[in-house]
Amino acid sequence: TQLLEQSPQFLSIQEGENLTVYCNSSSVFSSLQWYRQEPGEGPVLLVTVVTGGEVKKLKRLTFQFGDARKDSSLHITAAQPGDTGLYLCAGFFAGSARQLTFGSGTQLTVLP
Amino acid sequence: SQTIHQWPATLVQPVGSPLSLECTVEGTSNPNLYWYRQAAGRGLQLLFYSVGIGQISSEVPQNLSASRPQDRQFILSSKKLLLSDSGFYLCAWSNLGGANTEAFFGQGTRLTVV
Numbered sequence: 692t693q694l695l696e697q698s699p700q701f702l703s704i705q706e707g708e709n710l711t712v713y714c715n716s717s718s719v720f721s722s723l724q725w726y727r728q729e730p731g732e733g734p735v736l737l738v739t740v741v742t743g744g745e746v747k748k749l750k751r752l753t754f755q756f757g758d759a760r761k762d763s764s765l766h767i768t769a770a771q772p773g774d775t776g777l778y779l780c781a782g783f784f785a786g787s788a789r790q791l792t793f794g795s796g797t798q799l800t801v802l803p
Numbered sequence: 804s805q806t807i808h809q810w811p812a813t814l815v816q817p818v819g820s821p822l823s824l825e826c827t828v829e830g831t832s833n834p835n836l837y838w839y840r841q842a843a844g845r846g847l848q849l850l851f852y853s854v855g856i857g858q859i860s861s862e863v864p865q866n867l868s869a870s871r872p873q874d875r876q877f878i879l880s881s882k883k884l885l886l887s888d889s890g891f892y893l894c895a896w897s898n899l900g901g902a903n904t905e906a907f908f909g910q911g912t913r914l915t916v917v
Contacts (some may be wrong), residue, residue: 695846722904724906731891731910731913733893733908734908735849735908736906736907739905757813777844779846779847783831787834789852790849791897792849792851792853793846793849796846798844
């Protein structure tokens with residue numbers, strides 16, 4: 692079973708602070724995605740990264756894909772209370788193009 | 804546009820009773836379909852996925868089964884529920900895989916086994 696390790700599991704910060712969430716695996720991804728989930732709802736896609744070393748920005752969110760395509764990070768600048776939620780990385784591993792595997796999640800709380 | 808429907812939204816069932824959760828997708832054909840279970844505040848555990856009618860792959864040995872009787876219908880079942888089957892169940896679909904594949908999720912079913 693291919694695993695995605697996500698850290699930290701919980702993160703509580705003050706409004707305006709920066710944070711980084713990590714997603715790691717020993718296997719290579721063909722593509723990796725980051726989702727955000729609100730309580731009682733399904734996850735919603737934030738971004739997909741495909742190319743090793745790729746960096747994508749979505750307003751205050753910066754997503755990076757490792758050169759070897761085994762890891763990724765999500766960096767949030769100047770966090771706001773509206774950023775609170777469960778952040779999930781997910782990936783299609785090389786050779787398993789139809790099996791979407793999720794990380795364990797990072798519960799982010801941004802305090803006003 | 805594509806939509807995914809999952810029902811019921813909440814369900815309370817006694818131990819030993821059967822289960823049937825249904826998921827349907829509209830606006831696409833031959834989607835990959837997935838059933839996930841999620842513990843509170845944690846990641847999604849892949850239970851089953853399907854690449855076509857009658858084709859089911861099981862990821863975790865358990866008390867559950869899945870079926871895909873039609874191209875855009877995915878059903879999660881159990882003959883006898885256990886307390887440990889409680890959780891938040893999510894159905895999802897994706898296109899055929901590849902670099903820009905995205906998964907779209909239903910609203911989820913909160914199952915409580917009592």
